[in-house]
Amino acid sequence: MSITIKDVAKLANVAPSTVSRVIADNPRISEETKKRVRKAMKELGYHPNLIARSLASKSTSVLGLVMPESADVIFQNPFFSSVLQGLSESAHEKMYALQMTTGKTKEEIYEEVVQMVQGGRVDGLVLLNSRVEDKLMSYLMNSNFPFVVIGKPYKNEEQITHIDNDNFRAAREVTEYLLALNHDRIAFIGGSLELVVTVDRLLGYEKALRDANITLRDEYVVHGEFLEESGRGAILELLKLDEPPTALVVTDDLVALGVMHMLDEMEMTVGKDISIVSFNNVLLARMAQPPLTSIDINIFSLGYEAAKNVILKIENPREPVKRIIIPHKLVVRSSCQKLE
Amino acid sequence: MSITIKDVAKLANVAPSTVSRVIADNPRISEETKKRVRKAMKELGYHPNLIARSLASKSTSVLGLVMPESADVIFQNPFFSSVLQGLSESAHEKMYALQMTTGKTKEEIYEEVVQMVQGGRVDGLVLLNSRVEDKLMSYLMNSNFPFVVIGKPYKNEEQITHIDNDNFRAAREVTEYLLALNHDRIAFIGGSLELVVTVDRLLGYEKALRDANITLRDEYVVHGEFLEESGRGAILELLKLDEPPTALVVTDDLVALGVMHMLDEMEMTVGKDISIVSFNNVLLARMAQPPLTSIDINIFSLGYEAAKNVILKIENPREPVKRIIIPHKLVVRSSCQKLE
DNA sequence: TTGTAGGCGTTATCAG
């Protein structure tokens, strides 16, 4: 039997409602009684029952994090940790707690989210939008529940607040970087095409080539998972070609690492025999051998801004829809060489 | 205004309490009314209010994850992702949600935990026990609240259920492995000595040397953070010695990577000029150049068993204290060489 | 400035 507001009230010789008001720091309570009540709280070691409070006030101060389907892939990627760190820091500043979904399939996650939302367990959601997630988003839009997505929503882009990089431009820039190094046989190794981020980056790559009057070749574009394994398969295909590429745009550091490993087994030297640029600039990029030139997309900020913006939405339901673009930056290391 | 149990009751022509019983699948309700009630729930799109349920039943089906202080270090380490994945999977199987602390300092985290516990927000806790955390643990023990720790508690080991590896033995084994390769100048690069895991591994290392009749040298033992940077500083010190070590036992893959990087800059070849074994066997170990020989400590299982065992404690308050040892395994790759 | 009373949506206890 734990200490309730009534126990405090009794000890302080006031009504329970007064105690409640003191907790909320209601200005209409005299300083004197506030002091008395606070003393009683201390004495009894009182801590408010957050559940009861939530029930009465219909708000929880909890943020939900919706993991993408096939979460095992994301758990492997350092990207996730950094987003989480950003979310955590932001949530903490605004005194929100963080709760995450644990489901694996799309259906499980959908059910979990509905439970969270209808069950009143969270005040808002951050979607780690990986796959196209139609059903879930339309549900949330219809129920008018506060949420933001990290990445670009597959559709209804104009009606959903989202935090993203300008992936199109970033990809164009890295490709132009390679072009400036005199490469013209540049291949693209991407994640699943179901992901908007992959598409954006692919388009940026294509745009840069087209602007440079270089014909696009289908054989130069391959796809896989955001995992190290997929990099290995991809590179094999590319090197079998009659005119193998001299440079690679890889959409993820982890994949790039797989590529490099494979290349190494084939006795090709990255930064000499072949050039690589990749995306995300996680710790691995710096630690790779040779260190990878990579686009830093500021992952922490993606998370930080995401949490900040759901909270904005929660606290002001008429907060406008926003599209927040986190800046990126090319970090040049030594995985690329200038061609003569 | 959302659908409540009363609305369902009205539509199904029963009392609210009956609806509640149907939700709980109480066997004393006739199949027929169950069917009727369920139909009504479907029709109205009813979802139970979990907050209200929690208030009435005094249980939340939520697990709390207590992050270590200075969480930024752990966020950088792939170790964390894997533990989280294990926790998530286990929690999901038992239909528990997962909520994590977001505080940064020891004090903030303590306050957060007290709020969670007294506030009734979680049914149990998993402590990612990094630093010595006296105050928090004694609070939890005194309040008799269900919790387990991942790693070995600094004290009260016999009274706290914890999930750990046999780090002493693991360290002894890797050291013996190096000894078998004819190394006798073996150094130890460890994380903070405040961490029990570091101490255990150091002791194992020392034991192996002593058993082999090799004198311990203080200069051969250096410490840092569980971060890549600390590896760099550590190795510099060691190589300045008159008799620099020929082999290194490093307590974390990330640190080992830092070491390797530094070594590389100094034009020393790992696996030839110097041998390295490390701990954890995260993805990076496999991807390193050369691939790192590392002790696989089965991180996923640490998380999985942790969640499983708090839940056991929650559901049976008289569950005995347990010490669960997750098996480890030396994964030999190519970072070590046999000395002639 | 403070107290009273009703309600938040469930579950649990007791009757019947």
Added chain:
DNA sequence: CTGATAACGCCTACAA
């Protein structure tokens, strides 16, 4: 097998 009714602990009109 089912229905009232009283908690659960807090918040918030409305009164005083």
